[in-house]
Amino acid sequence: MDLEYQLIIPEFVMAGLAVVVIAAALMFRNVDQKWFGYATAAALGIIALATAIAYWNTNDDFGNVLAVDHFTVLFRVFFLGIAFFxxxxxxxxxxxxxxxxxxxYGLIVFATLGMMLLAASRELLxxxxxxxxxxxxxxxxxGFNKLNPFSNEGSLKYMLLGAFSSALMLYGISLIYGVTGTTLYSGIEPDGVAAGRNIADQLASFAGLGGGVDPEGARPGLLIGLVLITAGLGFKISAVPFHQWTPDAYQGAPLPITAFLSAGGKAAAFAFFLRLFSEAFLPAANEWVWFVGILAAVTMIVGNLMALQQTNFKRLMAYSSISQVGYLxxxxxxxxxxxxxxxxDAASALVLHLIGYVTTNIAVFAAIIAFYNRTGRDDIxxxxxxxxxQPFLAFAIAAALFSLAGMPLFAGFATKFIIxxxxxxxxxxxxxxxxxxxxxxSLYYYLMVIKQMYLYEPEGSDRARFHVSRPLAGALVVLVAGVLFIGLYPTPLFDVIHSSTEGxxxxxxxxxxSVVGQ
Amino acid sequence: MDAGEALLLLLLIPGGTMLLTLFVPSRHANVVRWISLIATTATLIDSIWIFAVYDFAEGGYQFDLQYPWIENIAFLGENGISLHLAVDGIAAPLVLLNGLVGFAGVLVSWKITHRVKDFFILFLALFTGVYGVYIGQDLFFWFFAYELAVLPMYLLIVIWGSTNKEYGAMKLTMVLVGGSVLIFVGIFAVFAEAGAGTFDMAVLREVNFGRSFANTFFPFFMIGCGILAGLFPFHTWSPDGHVAAPTAVSMLHAGVLMKLGAFGVIRLGMEILPAGTDFWMPVLLVLGGVAAVYGAISAIHQTDLKFVIGYSSVSHMGFVLMGLGTMNNIGVNGAVLQMFSHGVMTALFFAMVGGLYDQAHTRDIRVFGGLVRKMPLFVIFFGIAGLTSLGLPGLSGFVAEFHIFVGAIDKFPLFAALGILSAALTAIYVLRLMGRAALGPFNPRWESLKEISRWEIAAAIVLIAPIIAMGVWPDPFIDRIAQSVADLPQVEQIGGLFTLSSLTGG
Amino acid sequence: MPALEHILVVNAVLFAIGAMGVLTRRNAVLILLSVELMLNAVSLNMVAFAVYGHVDFGNITGIVFAFFIIVIAAAEVALALGIVVRTFRNRATANVDEVNLLKW
Amino acid sequence: MEDGVTATQVVFWILAVVMLISAIGVVTAGNIVYAALFFIASLAGVAGIYLILTVEFIALVQLLIYGSAVVILILFALMLTRARERPQALFGRSRPLGIAASLGLLAALIGGIVATTWTTPESSAAIQPVGLQAIGDAIFTIWIVPFIIVGVLLSIALDGAIMLASPDEDDN
Structure with a gap:
């Protein structure tokens, strides 16, 4: 089997980067650590650019298990961008x-590597x-803030529920494997495994499109497998009723990690979700579309209702992100x-909303991090x-929250409209x-936050104006501009997305x- | 006529000014003020030009302009979502109205000193949104602009408002956005039912929607937009919002924002779903009539000047909805005329109240008296607004209300009587207000009051000019409106192109 | 050889027992053990499918899958115990609902 | 399969029963150390079933990784956290709910499995043992990417576990 290793150079580079960052930071303990941060960011930016340039026209497959197509490349750049910010x-x-x-920094790079691989995978294992x-x-x-009990606790709950959800998903995968006899999503690659040896072909028989499995007999096993995979994925994307870990993990995590979790973690899980359900499970859509629909409805309703009662900003954002999962x-x-x-179109709409949501969410968190750096507080x-x-921070937060609520001018309006x-x-x-x-x-609770910023006078001992560090302020400007741009003219982005979902x-x-041709 | 760029300018000038203002350091408050004034002046000139150049003999939609926005979604056709702009004879006067009120709004906001830059940015956003609704011809952008017009209200009220602003702002925003949820669902239903793959209103107007579909979804537009127009019983946000809002925002709010609702009923309801009008328009007529009387009665009981005017707005918007509900050309003409007339009149009211409140720090009408001694110009302007409000012939209110009554008598004589009752009630509270506050015995507490500022005088003059113009020579308005109203489907023609001028032989 | 259905049913029971442990236990280590039981059920399922169902395809995906699952499970245990020990150092408890700064 | 009851089937059922009973012991035992011991028994049962299924390689891996490494790790953790001092607090408050949920899950799974027609070979003679070399070949060709990922993953887990568990200068 010929393996074209040049296709996954970015992944190798990422793994190398993580190791180098860890080694360098351990070696040069006397250097101000912020340089490692900025160096990591610079490297991520360079890798993103290089990946975009080098791979955009690739449409290939690494050993049947990793697709290197437009979708992969789009998400590679997207994840690298998330990690960068x-x-x-x-x-x-x-x-x-x-x-x-x-x-x-090493683990952030590793996590990004995981996201990149996840978006590229077209095989269940x-x-x-x-x-x-x-x-x-x-x-x-x-759990990185190891002396902080909140952080330990968030990590512990996240880990236990994460392992549980993995087990659920794995059991579902085993049933799908049992029904279809394979773990490959689809069989585009002509010199890959023999025809019919992929999930999509096998499931196509349910839709009367011809294929390998007995349509009626395998249905119950297939259905249970789909439900369990959806449930497992539901944990990862924190859909209701699998969302219990989310507020705890969000509140316990150090703020930048909360941002990364809400943006990158969610985006990666959805890239996986989308590729799996559109490449592999699409022929069986009638089997699963109803329970995903119920999941979406419950998630939207419960996420928003729970968000109404929150007093901590991170928990509010946790429930807000849950409700966004419903929209996705x-x-x-x-x-x-x-x-x-x-x-x-639906897939493109999903990706567009995902990119809009992630840009917005990182903007919110970047602003909150700047606020936290000064005050050390994170209640609403x-x-x-x-x-x-700090009028600029207030403006950035307000703009981003309006975007999350789906108000015009900002990304949320256009992307929600389309989805x-x-x-x-x-x-x-x-x-x-x-x-x-x-x-x-959702507008109501976002307005409650905006009200705090604009309606009241500063309180407490520290009321002075303060400055935001230059790189952070610059990143924030770029993010808010991105939110506005997606809101006003998403067309170029949508075109890119549309060409990437084609694969x-x-x-x-x-x-x-072929059915039409018959 | 196709000079659609003029319409684009209506959006680009205030929108661009918004962006420009972002980069002005906030300590240069005067720079911000002047930039905003220049921008609103330019849009006012543009609006006047559009109003003047609109070819009423030809009628229909003019200044057509279309840019694609998103095209290559399969479920959308070639021009799925596009930036499509045009005005017809109904929108033209309203564009002019927005230009006038926006310009006057900047003038009366001159004295705002708290966070000037933010104020004008939000003000211009609101202003741009209102234009977008009047000239938008694509449901996506129409809705975009509609929300954009509503949203800045929250911050404007919360930061610069007064009396109970937290409550007023939240109530206003949630009620209005709640209404827009209905519109949103309605838009999608129309889109899916039409199956034309486009949000372009020009295409959707040609689609023949079935009666049952139209009957089901017409109320989505009627109630969703009607909430913004102060439709009874969803009107309570309006007085609370008025009272809480700063002067210029009250002006825009009552002057143009509430018109968006009535305008939406015409654009989305009557034009796109004409089959639903038969069933629902009588309901609108009844609710409008109730709002007219109820608003007037409530206004009589109020002691806060802004509440009085807030309820009078509900009452006058009730007239507008009544006029629409008649579904004959005279009544609908009157409704559009009333939208314009009430817009400038109520903006004038709020500008004057703002001028008074800034000095007196109270709006309780019981403590005022004999203000004419200290503020003669204020009393004159206030009086003009009041007389317009009660429908004095020679001022714009008379022309508008007369049309509405004639239209209503033709169809529902009982409701015409209700409308006239409401006009009488209006006379009561307006005259009481004038008599007590302006003329009555002078209250020495107000010895220190001075005449309103020159900015407010300028604003008042800008607003009074169209009131008088329309009162004495309504033809330019009626010509434009009547032609487009006659084009509305399902609108009954009575007495040919009946106009006031044909009645008076003018 | 036992029938495939029998193996699957046994695995399903094992899986459900593990799930019950996760849902009823409150000690982090015991929850972890229960998850391991669930993972064992999955591995067995995979191997059973590989051995029975699709021999004619000549593919051993299921066996490789089981192998990787076991490795991952071990890594998971190591990491989870690291977190448990860390939590215990700070709070002197290993029970997930006694570490209740956050609502569970 | 109409092979009649064979010796392997008898052994399978014995192993299955042992495994399931020990599993129930894991989730119901009132003492953590007992639970850990039940866990070992359950793992051994699973390994036995692997042997019956003729995949010696996985059985070996099971014994090596779970039987030694994981169990030792767990026992160490138990000692470190001295969980024996709190025997009364092993079950959560929502226990009946958890039991009901897992019974529901069980019913659904078994129902689904029984209702499904699985693709099986005609006779057990068709089942060929999978050789170690075939597994090795597969891992290093088709499954090379997952293999690399697992390598990265193990190093992350190791790194993270050490970092989190190691005492800090601020620890008390």
Whole structure:
């Protein structure tokens, strides 16, 4: 078997970078640690650029288990970007409040490596291991503030529930493997394994498209497998009712890690979710679309209602991110086995909303990190009078929160509009209506935060204006500009996304073409 | 006519100024003020030009301009979502109205000293959003602009507002955004039902929606937009919001924002889902009539000047909805005229109240008296607004309300009577207000009051000019409106292109 | 050889027992042991499918899968115990609902 | 498969029963050390079933990794955290709910498994033992990427466990 190692050079470079960062930081203990942070960020930026340039036109496959297509490349760059901004935002925080900087930056790079592999995986074992790589890095990072009991506790709960969810997902995977006899998603690669030896082909028989398994007999096993995989994934993306770890992990984790978890962790899990459900499970869409729909509805409702009661900003953002997961799941529900182009739209809409959400969320957290660097507090009431003390931070937070609420000018409006549109178009009027209503409710709690910043005067002993470090302020400007840009003119981004999701549906398109041809 | 760039300018000038203002250091408050004034002056000139150049003989939508936004989604057709702008004879006067009120709003905001830069940025965002709603021809951008017009209200009220601002702002925002949820769902339903793969209103207007579909989804637009127009019983956000808001925001709020609601009923409801009007318009008529009377009665009981005007806005918007509900050309003409008339009149009201409150620090009408001795210009301007409000012939309010009554008499004589009752009630509270506060015995507590500032005088003059113009020579307005109203589907034609001028032989 | 269904049923029981442990136990180490039971059930499932179902395909995916699962499980235990020990150092308890600064 | 009851089947059921009873012991034992001992018995049962399924390699891995490394690790952790001092607090408050949920899960799983027609060979004679070399070949060709990932993952886990568990200068 010929393995084209040049396809996964970025992954190797990332692993190397992590090792180098850890080794260097351990070796040069007398150097100011912030330089390791900035060096890591610079390296991540360079890798992102190089990857984008070198691989954009690639559409290949590494040993059947990793796809290097537009989707992969888009997400590689996306994850590297997330890590870049996280590290920039984390430098001052880590310098003042954390130890073991070598492992801190190294693990961020490792987690990013896990995300990149996860988005590229088109085989269940590889995907599972990538997911664990990502999760393990996060278990450690969440508990990184090792002398802080909150951090220990968040890490412990996250780890135990994460392991539990992995077990659920693995059992589901084993059933899918039992039904279909393979763990490969789809069989685009002509010189790969023999025809019919992939999940999509096997499942296609359910849709009457021809294939290997007995359609009726295998259905119960398949259904249980799908439910368990969805449940396991539900834990990873923190969909209700699998969300219990989320607020604890978010609150316990050091702030930059909360940002990274809410942005990168979620984005990676959704990249996996999307590739798995559109490449492998699409032919069986009728089997799973209803329970993913219910999951989405419950997640939107509960996430928003719980968010209404929070007093801690990190917990608020945890529930807010849960409700965002609901909106993202709407994109999965809009996948349609019978209509490939519509499925591709749904997938593109999901990715667009994901990118918009992540940009917004990192902006919120970058601003909150800057605030925390000064004050060391993270309750919502502590934000009182921020508009007086640091108008730019207040503006950034307000803009980002409006975006999360789906208000115009900002990313959330356009991306939610398109993703709900996809659901409406697939006949899920009720789901779209719930989504719109839920995002209306969310406006209330975002406004409660904005109110604290703008309505009240600063309180407490420290009321002076303060400065934000230059790199952090620069990153924040870029992020807020990105939120505005996606909100006002998402077209270029959408075009890129649309061309990247094409690969996910190649097999489905070929199948439906062959059916039409018969 | 196609000079659609003029419409684009309406968005680009204030929008660009917003961006520009972001980069002005906040210590240069005067620079910010002047930039905003220049921008609103430019848009005012542009608005006047559009109003003047609109070819009413030809009618229909003019200044058409379309740029694609998102195209290559399969479920969307070639022009799935596009930046499509155009005005018709109904939107043209409202564009002018927004230009006038926005310009006057900047003038009366001159004395704001707290966080000037932020104020004008948000003010311009609101201003741009309102323009977007009037000239938008694509449901996506229409809704975008609609939300954009609502959203800055929250911050504007919370930061610069007064009396109970926290409550007022939250109530206003949540009620209005709640209404927009209905609109949002309605938009999607229309899109899916049409199956045309586009959000372009010009295309959707041509689609023939079935009666049952239209009957189901018309209320989504009617209630969703109606909430913003102060539709009874969802009107309570409006007085609370008025009272809490700073002067300029109250002006924009009552002057143009509430019109967006009535305008939305025309644009989304009557134009896109005409089949639903038969069933629902009588409901709108009844609710409008109730709001007209209820608003007037409530206004009589109030002692806070802003509450009085807030409830009078509810009452006057009730007239607008009544006019729409008649579904005949005269009534709808009147509704649009009333939108314009009430817009400038109530903006004038709030500008004057703001001028008074800034000196007196109270708006309780019971403590004022004989203000004419100290503030003659204030009393004159306030009086003009009041007389317009009660429908004095020669001022714009008369023209508008007269049309509405004629339209209503033709269809529902009982409700016309209700409307006239409400006009009488209006006379009561306006005259009481004038009599007590302006003319009555002088209260020595107000010895120190001075005349309103020159900025407010300038604003008042800008607003009074169209009131009088429309009162004595309504033809330019009626010509433009009547042609487009006649084009509305399902609107009954009575007496040909009946206008006031044909009645008076003018 | 036992029938495939029998092995699967036994595994399902083992899996459910493990799940019950996770849901009822409150000691972190015991929860971890229960998760390990679940993982064992999964590995057995994988191996059973590989051995029975798809011999004719000549693929040993399931066996490789089981191997990797066992390795991962070991790593998981090591990491989880590291976190448990760290929590215990700070709070002197290994029970997940006694570490209740955060709501469980 | 109509082979009748064979010796392997008898052994399988014995092992299965032992394994399941020990598993129940793990989740119900009132003492953590007993639970750990039950866990070892359960693991041994699983290893036995691997042997019956003719995958000696996995059985070996099971014994080496679980039987020695993991169990020792767990016992160390138990000693370090002195959990024996708190025998009364082993079950959470929502115990009945947990039991009900897992019974529901069990019913669903068994129902699904029984209702499904699994692809099986005609007779057990068709089942060929999988050789160690075949596994090795597969791991280093088809599964090279997962193998590398596992390597990275192990080093992360090691690094993280050491970093978290190691005493800090601020520790008391």
């Amino acid at each position: 996280t590290v920039i935002a984390a430098v001052q925080f880590a310098g003042e409040r954390l130890k073991n900087h070598a492992e801190f 590889t995907a599972y291991l990538s997911l664990e790589l990502l999760s393990f890095s996060f278990y450690i990072l969440v 799941l709407v994109g999965i529900v809009a996948l349609n086995a019978a209509n490939v182009s519509q499925s591709q 009431v502590d934000l009182r009078g921020l508009a007086e003390r 709900f549109q996809a659901a409406f178009n697939n006949g899920f009027l009720w789901l779209g209506a719930i989504g719109v209503t839920a995002s209306f409710v 996910l549906f190649e097999q489905a398109a070929a199948l439906s073409a």
